[in-house]
Amino acid sequence: MLTLTNVTKKFGELVAVNDLSFKVEDGQIFGIAGPNGAGKSTVYNLITGFYPYEGRIEFNGRDLSGMPPYKIAKAGIARTFQIPQIFPSLTVEKSISVGSRFGSRDGLDEDHVAEIIRFVELSEEKNQKTGHLNLLGKKKLMIGAALATKPRMLMLDEPMAGSNANEIKALMDLIRRINGEMGLTIIIIEHFMKVLTELTEKLLIIESGAMICCDLPEVATSDKRVIESYIGDAYVER
Amino acid sequence: MFSEDTILLFYEITDVIIAGLSTGSVYALMAVGMTLVYGVTKAFNFAYGDFFNMGGYFAWILIVGLGLEFGGYPVVLLIVMPLLFAVGYGLEKLLVAPLRKRKDWENKVMMMTLGLALFLTSLYMVVFGVRMKSLPPILEGTWEVGQLVFSYQDIMIFVMSISGILIFAWVLNNTRIGMAVRAVAQNPVGATIVGIPKERIFATTFAISTVMVGFGGILLSQKWFINPNSGGIIMVKAWVVTALGGMGSIRGGLYAAFIIGMLEAFVGWMFGMSYGIIALFVLLLATLVLRPQGLRGKGE
Numbered sequence: 260m261l262t263l264t265n266v267t268k269k270f271g272e273l274v275a276v277n278d279l280s281f282k283v284e285d286g287q288i289f290g291i292a293g294p295n296g297a298g299k300s301t302v303y304n305l306i307t308g309f310y311p312y313e314g315r316i317e318f319n320g321r322d323l324s325g326m327p328p329y330k331i332a333k334a335g336i337a338r339t340f341q342i343p344q345i346f347p348s349l350t351v352e353k354s355i356s357v358g359s360r361f362g363s364r365d366g367l368d369e370d371h372v373a374e375i376i377r378f379v380e381l382s383e384e385k386n387q388k389t390g391h392l393n394l395l396g397k398k399k400l401m402i403g404a405a406l407a408t409k410p411r412m413l414m415l416d417e418p419m420a421g422s423n424a425n426e427i428k429a430l431m432d433l434i435r436r437i438n439g440e441m442g443l444t445i446i447i448i449e450h451f452m453k454v455l456t457e458l459t460e461k462l463l464i465i466e467s468g469a470m471i472c473c474d475l476p477e478v479a480t481s482d483k484r485v486i487e488s489y490i491g492d493a494y495v496e497r
Numbered sequence: 498m499f500s501e502d503t504i505l506l507f508y509e510i511t512d513v514i515i516a517g518l519s520t521g522s523v524y525a526l527m528a529v530g531m532t533l534v535y536g537v538t539k540a541f542n543f544a545y546g547d548f549f550n551m552g553g554y555f556a557w558i559l560i561v562g563l564g565l566e567f568g569g570y571p572v573v574l575l576i577v578m579p580l581l582f583a584v585g586y587g588l589e590k591l592l593v594a595p596l597r598k599r600k601d602w603e604n605k606v607m608m609m610t611l612g613l614a615l616f617l618t619s620l621y622m623v624v625f626g627v628r629m630k631s632l633p634p635i636l637e638g639t640w641e642v643g644q645l646v647f648s649y650q651d652i653m654i655f656v657m658s659i660s661g662i663l664i665f666a667w668v669l670n671n672t673r674i675g676m677a678v679r680a681v682a683q684n685p686v687g688a689t690i691v692g693i694p695k696e697r698i699f700a701t702t703f704a705i706s707t708v709m710v711g712f713g714g715i716l717l718s719q720k721w722f723i724n725p726n727s728g729g730i731i732m733v734k735a736w737v738v739t740a741l742g743g744m745g746s747i748r749g750g751l752y753a754a755f756i757i758g759m760l761e762a763f764v765g766w767m768f769g770m771s772y773g774i775i776a777l778f779v780l781l782l783a784t785l786v787l788r789p790q791g792l793r794g795k796g797e
Contacts, residue, residue, distance in 0.1 A: 307690065332692040344687030346680050357680050360673060362692030404691050 260285040260412060260444050261306070261336075266314035268298075268305055268468070275301045276312070277468040283412075283461075288438050288445045290459035290476065292452065294489055298468035299448045300341070303414055307331050307338050318412070332362045337405035338414040343397035347390030351381050354389050355403045362408025372407055378441075379403040379433065395426045402433065412444040413437060419451050427454065434458060452490060456480060464489060504644070511645055513766045514759070519651040519720070521758020522658035523713045527731070528738040528750035529662055530709030536745040537682045537702040540593070540606040545710055546732030547617035550725070552581060552711025553718035554621060557630050570635050570715075577715065578708055585707025588613070589700040597699070614728065621725035629722035632715070654716045661712055662751070665705070678702055710735075730774070737781045743794025752792055 261283040268276040276298045283289045291299050305312045308328040316323045323331060337358075346354050355375055360367040376385050379399040384392060389400055398418060405413055415434070419427050431454060438445050449455050455462055455476060462479040464471045466489065472482045479485055499507075527549065534542055555577045559565045565573065592613065596605045635657070636649035669675040680688040681698045689695045710731075714723065721727075738757055742749030760780065761773040784791060 327694070327696075328689040329692050329694045332690055338690055340686070340690075344684050344690065346683040346687060348683060349679065353676075357676060357688070357693070358691040361677065361680075361688075401687075404687075408691055 260287075260319060261446075262315075262317045263302075263306075264315045264317075266302075266305060266312055266316060268301055268310060268312045275468050276305065278314075279465070279468065279470055280314075281463050281470065281473050283444060283446060286438070286442060286444055287461060288434070288447065288459045290455040290462040291446065291448045291465065292450065292455055292462065292489065293465040293471075297465045299465060300416055301468070302465070303338060303416055303446075303448065306414065307336060329361075332408055332410075333364060335409075335411035336414065337362070337408050337410035337412070339398075339401045339405055339416055339418065341417040341420050343394075343401045345389045345392075345397055345400055347388065349389060350386050351389055351392070351400055351403075352376060352385045354400060355381075355407045358404040358407030359409075362410075365409065368409075371409070375403050375406050378406070378436070394421055395429065398422075398430065399433065402437075406437070406441070406443075410443065412446070414446045414448075416448050417450065418447065419449055419454055427451070431458060452480060508644060509766070513762045515647060515651050517759035517762030518755070519654045519758075520717070520761065521755040522655045522662075523717050524734060524738055524758050525751050525754035526658045526661050526716075527710045527713045527735050528742060528754045529665060529747055530706035530713075531735045531739050532742070532745060532747050532750040533665075533678075533709075534702055534706040535739065536747070537678060538593075538597075538606075538699050540597075540603050541610070542703070542706070543607060543610040543732065544613040544617060544728075545610075545706070545735055546728035546730070547614050547621075548581070548585070548707045548710045548728075549714035549717075549731040550621055550723055550728045551584065551617070551707075552577060552714030553630075553632065553723040554625060554714075555580060555711070556632055556715045556718065557625075557723070560632060561630070574712075574715070577711065581708045581711040582704045585704035586700050588707075589703035593703065594696060594700065597696075614732070618725050618728060621728075625725065627724060629724045630718070631722045632718045634719050650719060654720060657716055658713070661709065665709065674698075674701060733774075734777065737777050739791075740781060741784050741791055743791030746791065746793035749791055749793025 264280050266276055266279045267274065279302065291302065293299055304310050306316055306323070308323065308326050308331045318334060318336060321334065326334070346357065349357070352372065356367060356372045359372050376382055379402055381396065381399055381403060384396060389397065392400060418430050422430065434445060434447070435458070437443050447455070447458065459476050461473065462476045463473040464479055464485045471484050471488060472479045474482070480490060531545055556573050559573050559576060592609055593606055596602050596609060599605060634650040635653045638649050640647045640649060640652065669678060677688070677693045677698050680693055681695055685695050734757065738750055738753045741756065742751070742753035757777065760776055764776040765773045
């Protein structure tokens with residue numbers, strides 16, 4: 260579904276992404292992890308058209324290079340950010356309908372918007388201004404707006420950041436439902452290894468923009484290079 | 498019951514209020530346009546006042562220069578409004594959009610629009626000369642209610658400005674383009690990842706603001722005069738309105754526009770028109786010292 264081939268991104272002298280290649284299969288939940296500054300979010304920004312790059316990124320056989328972010332959204336790739344990107348003075352319903360109206364190839368689909376609001380469990384808050392939602396509500400809203408674009412793949416950037424145990428459980432459940440019930444391919448950047456090992460089918464570990472390992476989660480987390488450079492002994496012993 | 502002097506004073510004050518409402522409504526129209534472009538693109542447009550002149554001059558070419566007799570102002574507006582939109586859209590794409598990709602682009606856009614303002618002022622001098630020009634009133638005559646006399650011109654300016662603002666508000670709240678503008682103003686990154694072409698919205702916003710200030714130019718050129726330098730004064734007034742209302746606040750800009758319209762009218766009546774601009778600067782300084790965020794802007 261998504262293929263990165265020899266992708267490199269430099270900011271001046273800094274090599275943020277270094278000759279990175281990997282493949283995400285249709286219907287998969289694919290994890291990306293690595294230390295802070297490893298280039299995880301930069302990879303997302305390259306896939307979604309925020310920066311130009313060297314190499315090739317293909318989505319369902321279509322070359323994404325040179326496409327602006329809004330066209331990539333229309334091509335079926337939706338994403339979220341670590342800090343919720345919301346429209347504070349719009350209501351929950353309006354915010355989600357923005358995704359449907361502009362991101363979906365079918366245009367505004369009010370039934371679909373209503374279904375998404377129910378799906379992300381924001382029915383009670385649908386007439387509230389989004390600026391008044393709590394953090395979990397804002398994260399669900401951002402996922403809802405992304406889903407309203409009727410994507411084929413959803414990319415989540417550290418969705419658990421700043422969440423407590425109950426919120427993490429709720430978000431993990433939502434991610435499983437998006438993958439299981441909607442059939443969406445999901446890529447997830449996360450620091451909580453437990454979340455990644457429980458959710459994902461394949462895990463990519465990067466450091467300094469380069470791949471250390473890309474394998475099944477249980478294989479990746481026991482890889483010697485991954486233990487040394489990222490997760491440390493403590494995780495393995497536990 | 499009232500002495501003749503008191504009644505005379507009442508009539509004079511009513512005249513001043515009508516004049517203040519009339520010019521205030523045009524300032525409100527211009528303030529909405531300026532606030533819109535600042536709110537969405539976060540860049541200050543110093544050529545804004547020269548688009549006021551552009552509206553006035555385009556209408557002058559049609560009505561006075563070419564002697565357009567068919568259809569009057571409705572036909573003029575039908576021709577000039579799309580023309581202003583095209584000029585605004587084209588200038589944004591040609592001059593502003595390339596700068597937005599650069600570092601420190603806000604300052605670069607300010608400097609570029611300052612250059613554009615000087616260019617347009619010089620262009621108007623070459624094409625139209627330095628002599629003042631004015632447009633005929635949309636509607637001539639007066640409406641008398643007892644002893645009170647209202648000029649149709651003032652009434653039409655007020656009605657058309659308020660109509661312009663209401664149409665803008667309707668577009669912003671009820672149309673696809675309006676929703677895109679609101680989304681980009683609130684969160685450009687969030688807007689682009691749900692499929693909104695941010696760059697196109699920036700250009701459209703610039704074009705809409707050009708139409709609004711140009712429309713203001715057509716309205717006020719009937720009451721005042723235009724000359725190549727009048728854009729500078731309009732720019733100053735638009736800046737005072739925006740600062741008093743609060744940067745980025747449309748509602749604040751509306752309040753401020755009517756306050757300034759009234760202030761100018763009353764100061765002009767009491768001390769003479771040339772004191773109006775001094776009153777504006779005093780108000781600007783007082784605002785910046787006492788309430789830098791303006792009436793409706795967000796504080797630190």
